[in-house]
Amino acid sequence: MNAAAVATTFAWSTFAAPLRLRVTRGALRTAPARALPRSARAEAKLIDGKAIAADVREEVRVGVAQMKEKIGKVPGLAVVLVGERKDSQTYVNAKKKACAEAGIDSFGTDLPGDATEEEVLKVVADYNADPNVHGILVQLPMPDHIDEERVLGAISYEKDVDGFHPLNTGRLAQRGREPLFVPCTPRGCIELLERSGIEIAGKEAVVVGRSNVVGIPAAMLLQRRDATVTIVHSRTPNSEEIVRRADIVIAACGRMEMVKGSWLKPGAAVIDVGINAKDDPSKKLGYRLVGDADFESCKEVAGAITPVPGGVGPMTIAILLKNTMEGAMRAYGMM
Numbered sequence: 001m002n003a004a005a006v007a008t009t010f011a012w013s014t015f016a017a018p019l020r021l022r023v024t025r026g027a028l029r030t031a032p033a034r035a036l037p038r039s040a041r042a043e044a045k046l047i048d049g050k051a052i053a054a055d056v057r058e059e060v061r062v063g064v065a066q067m068k069e070k071i072g073k074v075p076g077l078a079v080v081l082v083g084e085r086k087d088s089q090t091y092v093n094a095k096k097k098a099c100a101e102a103g104i105d106s107f108g109t110d111l112p113g114d115a116t117e118e119e120v121l122k123v124v125a126d127y128n129a130d131p132n133v134h135g136i137l138v139q140l141p142m143p144d145h146i147d148e149e150r151v152l153g154a155i156s157y158e159k160d161v162d163g164f165h166p167l168n169t170g171r172l173a174q175r176g177r178e179p180l181f182v183p184c185t186p187r188g189c190i191e192l193l194e195r196s197g198i199e200i201a202g203k204e205a206v207v208v209g210r211s212n213v214v215g216i217p218a219a220m221l222l223q224r225r226d227a228t229v230t231i232v233h234s235r236t237p238n239s240e241e242i243v244r245r246a247d248i249v250i251a252a253c254g255r256m257e258m259v260k261g262s263w264l265k266p267g268a269a270v271i272d273v274g275i276n277a278k279d280d281p282s283k284k285l286g287y288r289l290v291g292d293a294d295f296e297s298c299k300e301v302a303g304a305i306t307p308v309p310g311g312v313g314p315m316t317i318a319i320l321l322k323n324t325m326e327g328a329m330r331a332y333g334m335m
């Protein structure tokens with residue numbers, strides 16, 4: 001999906017909305033909506049993650065500037081990268097650039113892929129002790145010889161901007177408890193819904209995928225906002241049937257274009273967390289990015305949908321900045 005195509009879809013749905021209302025009002029009394037000619041049906045509203053992320057980043061920039069004025073300090077984020085994965089390097093660079101734009105200090109440690117677990121733990125311990133660091137992120141996945149659970153558990157839970165520390169995870173899972181930090185991508189999904197005016201309370205939400213980083217925390221957050229939540233996964237025999245009940249679908253299964261338009265209840269909101277490279281010889285790089293939902297078929301049925309790229313991805317980084325600022329505000333007794 002290129003920028004021009006996104007703009008076209010958006011403009012079209014804006015123009016089409018009033019037309020659709022007029023047609024359905026007349027037609028509904030005699031025939032169900034599905035009997036409408038295809039041309040009279042509106043495409044999904046495009047949820048512009050890039051624009052919403054820009055709003056969040058601007059809010060963070062203002063908050064950071066106020067903090068600097070009041071107490072002469074700014075938030076600091078430390079990013080730890082182990083190994084040479086190209087995609088991880090790209091994400092880490094994007095995070096550092098976003099920090100700079102928001103006025104957040106960034107610190108980084110790159111360790112070679114054969115670094116020992118003890119070396120990684122030492123880096124984490126040093127950042128835990130550094131008063132100018134308010135957030136620590138260890139980029140995942142780490143090499144196989146490193147015990148991820150041990151490293152994530154070693155991050156101070158007061159600096160755990162990813163929300164992966166067991167105490168933050170545990171509090172998220174329990175009623176009446178509040179984690180200090182919530183994982184960035186799931187929190188980004190919720191903010192996309194809320195800032196698009198999509199109601200969560202009382203709705204049926206289906207999360208496709210049960211990963212620790214997205215599916216499970218996303219389900220927890222939706223449930224805490226009074227949605228009725230179902231998680232479907234690779235061993236669910238009838239995912240399609242369950243997804244069809246959903247008012248809100250979070251696609252986070254890691255399988256390219258798996259959720260089809262035919263799986264959706266008309267009008268459902270689709271938040272697509274997937275990032276997959278799909279072969280496309282017409283592109284410079286020979287591929288383009290697609291999500292875990294099949295955008296072309298889903299946009300015909302959904303009420304609202306996030307594009308890939310330009311949907312959840314930019315929100316992940318914006319929320320990381322927000323979490324870091326909130327961590328710094330807590331550290332200085334400002335919230």
Ligand SMILES: Nc1nc(=O)c2c([nH]1)NC[C@@H]1CN(c3ccc(C(=O)N[C@@H](CCC(=O)O)C(=O)O)cc3)C=[N+]21
Pocket residue numbers: 091094137138139140141162184185275289308309310311312313314315316317
């Ligand atoms: N400890 C940890 N925390 C993370 O938050 C974390 C991680 N490990 N490991 C890797 C994933 C991936 N991730 C993304 C961040 C931004 C975009 C993003 O901004 N994507 C853009 C651009 C995509 C592109 O053009 O490459 C978009 O979707 O529009 C994507 C993916 C954070 N992750």
